[in-house]
Amino acid sequence: MIDIRNLTIKKARKHLDDKDFSARQLAEAYLEEISKVNTDLNAYLEVYKDVLEQADVADKKIAKGEISPLTGIPLAIKDNILISGKHASAGSKILKGYIATYDATVIKKLKDEGVVFIGRTNMDEFAMGSSTENSAFGPTKNPLDKTRVTGGSSGGSVATVKMNGALFALGSDTGGSVRQPASFCGVVGLKPTYGSVSRYGLMAMGSSLDVIGPITKTVTDAEIVFNSIKGKDEFDSTSQNEEGINNKKTPKVIGVPYHILEGGGMSKEALNSFKESIQKLEGLGYEIRDIKLPNIGYSLAVYYVIMPAEVSSNLARFDGVKYGLHIDGKDLLDDYLKTRGEGFGKEVRRRILIGTYVLSAGYHDAYYNKAITLRQKITDEFIKMFEEVDVIVTPTTPGPAFKIGEIVNDPLAMYLEDIFTVPANISGIPAMSVPAGTVEVDGVSLPLGLQIMAPHNCENLLFEVGKKFLGE
Amino acid sequence: MTLTKKDIQNLGSLARIGISEEEAEKLTPEIDSILGYVGQIKDAVGDVEKRVSAHRNVMREDIPTNEPRQYTEDVMSNAPSREGDYLKVKKIL
Numbered sequence: 256m257i258d259i260r261n262l263t264i265k266k267a268r269k270h271l272d273d274k275d276f277s278a279r280q281l282a283e284a285y286l287e288e289i290s291k292v293n294t295d296l297n298a299y300l301e302v303y304k305d306v307l308e309q310a311d312v313a314d315k316k317i318a319k320g321e322i323s324p325l326t327g328i329p330l331a332i333k334d335n336i337l338i339s340g341k342h343a344s345a346g347s348k349i350l351k352g353y354i355a356t357y358d359a360t361v362i363k364k365l366k367d368e369g370v371v372f373i374g375r376t377n378m379d380e381f382a383m384g385s386s387t388e389n390s391a392f393g394p395t396k397n398p399l400d401k402t403r404v405t406g407g408s409s410g411g412s413v414a415t416v417k418m419n420g421a422l423f424a425l426g427s428d429t430g431g432s433v434r435q436p437a438s439f440c441g442v443v444g445l446k447p448t449y450g451s452v453s454r455y456g457l458m459a460m461g462s463s464l465d466v467i468g469p470i471t472k473t474v475t476d477a478e479i480v481f482n483s484i485k486g487k488d489e490f491d492s493t494s495q496n497e498e499g500i501n502n503k504k505t506p507k508v509i510g511v512p513y514h515i516l517e518g519g520g521m522s523k524e525a526l527n528s529f530k531e532s533i534q535k536l537e538g539l540g541y542e543i544r545d546i547k548l549p550n551i552g553y554s555l556a557v558y559y560v561i562m563p564a565e566v567s568s569n570l571a572r573f574d575g576v577k578y579g580l581h582i583d584g585k586d587l588l589d590d591y592l593k594t595r596g597e598g599f600g601k602e603v604r605r606r607i608l609i610g611t612y613v614l615s616a617g618y619h620d621a622y623y624n625k626a627i628t629l630r631q632k633i634t635d636e637f638i639k640m641f642e643e644v645d646v647i648v649t650p651t652t653p654g655p656a657f658k659i660g661e662i663v664n665d666p667l668a669m670y671l672e673d674i675f676t677v678p679a680n681i682s683g684i685p686a687m688s689v690p691a692g693t694v695e696v697d698g699v700s701l702p703l704g705l706q707i708m709a710p711h712n713c714e715n716l717l718f719e720v721g722k723k724f725l726g727e
Numbered sequence: 728m729t730l731t732k733k734d735i736q737n738l739g740s741l742a743r744i745g746i747s748e749e750e751a752e753k754l755t756p757e758i759d760s761i762l763g764y765v766g767q768i769k770d771a772v773g774d775v776e777k778r779v780s781a782h783r784n785v786m787r788e789d790i791p792t793n794e795p796r797q798y799t800e801d802v803m804s805n806a807p808s809r810e811g812d813y814l815k816v817k818k819i820l
Contacts, residue, residue: 356801492785556765581807587817596745611742625768
């Protein structure tokens with residue numbers, strides 16, 4: 256028996272290389288666990304039929320000594336990342352029957368290493384949501400408490416890792432979609448620097464904000480996956496290989512923007528837990544500095560202008576002509592209205608309408624242009640602050656996982672879930688959520704997350720502080 | 728903010744999303760309150776010096792990099808309606 260509960264990528268690598276077990280045996284252990292828990296939790300939308308064949312290929316590679324860090328490692332993929340020949344739905348009805356015609360760059364990189372793709376995971380439709388309740392295929396339940404959400408939008412990906420259904424998963428993060436569910440389920444979620452990981456083959460939501468990131472059990476594992484998927488790509492002109500300004504530095508000073516906690520709607524328990532995390536960091540020898548980021552409070556409003564604007568443009572491609580769902584109307588215009596009206600879920604329709612509004616004649620200057628200006632201002636404030644402090648920490652979310660159905664009918668309340676995570680997307684800096692304490696709610700111990708942010712392309716600072724914090 | 732039901736239906740037609748009377752009724756206050764929230768950015772003061780984005784257009788020679796018909800069948804077989812190698816749509820004139 257393989258003890259998958261305590262397995263990490265790092266440990267599995269050693270066991271595979273030492274021939275303690277094969278990639279096939281490892282994959283079988285995960286498939287068995289999935290068969291027990293997935294129907295109830297709804298983390299995987301599909302488990303692939305060729306998992307064991309993939310594992311056999313990996314075993315041959317290992318036997319020949321062609322070993323990369325992720326050879327034979329089983330993983331889950333968010334349903335908005337394309338794998339050639341496999342179905343991809345982005346949690347939407349509108350992509351009914353769509354088969355990807357090419358590999359995303361991250362998939363190609365992982366295939367080259369000989370990973371084992373177990374399946375595709377549930378998500379909020381087109382990554383729009385913070386609870387995975389906006390999936391056309393039903394919500395994913397939190398493995399720690401089935402009456403609660405996993406967070407979102409990468410809720411399925413995070414749940415697969417937490418329920419021991421994969422050793423790691425890939426998600427996408429536009430406003431917190433990797434970090435917020437990682438926080439809700441007590442795992443590590445990394446949103447890398449914008450452009451450090453290619454977006455080629457990731458279904459676009461907000462193109463100036465989207466980035467693919469790993470969900471893992473440890474910071475060490477997040478670093479291993481990040482190193483495998485990062486890098487400039489000729490198919491994504493916004494991808495880059497740039498060096499961070501503080502890459503060689505050992506982090507010493509941590510900034511805490513206490514002023515943003517006041518407006519964050521945090522409970523007393525969550526606030527206390529955050530304070531304990533700060534004390535822990537102090538105990539580890541870091542200098543804690545109270546900092547002010549004057550315009551950071553506008554981040555969420557800026558985000559909910561820029562993102563829907565980009566959404567309304569990006570989702571124009573779903574027209575019932577090229578792929579997916581088609582609902583017949585009386586003429587071509589009616590085909591569009593029906594296909595998009597019925598194919599897109601409620602939240603997606605809402606965001607397309609908001610995006611259409613903020614870009615329309617007469618409102619463009621007041622909303623979109625103003626948001627772009629503020630975005631630059633917020634980014635400049637971060638860059639300047641990083642001359643004084645090495646990393647910045649905040650809570651990942653205002654509180655622990657909420658109940659399924661609790662806020663799904665209040666869009667603005669759902670948007671406020673992202674209040675601490677969006678600034679990193681607005682400014683493009685890397686950020687990571689690590690498990691940091693728990694709160695007791697209704698007799699269940701629910702995890703909270705600590706978010707660490709660093710200057711552009713300084714992921715190594717996140718890894719260093721994160722490892723120390725978790726004692727890795 | 729004072730959006731009307733008619734505004735919502737107009738946005739729907741601009742975005743090519745069919746919206747029923749009933750849904751427009753529900754969406755009006757929802758979108759109104761979201762726009763009210765994001766409208767706070769209008770209060771932000773001070774301007775920034777406009778910078779040119781760090782991103783540049785990436786150009787390449789216009790040469791096909793794949794074999795003829797390498798992806799044709801894969802791409803076309805995703806289409807809801809086709810005729811040979813053409814996507815089939817209703818007449819527009």
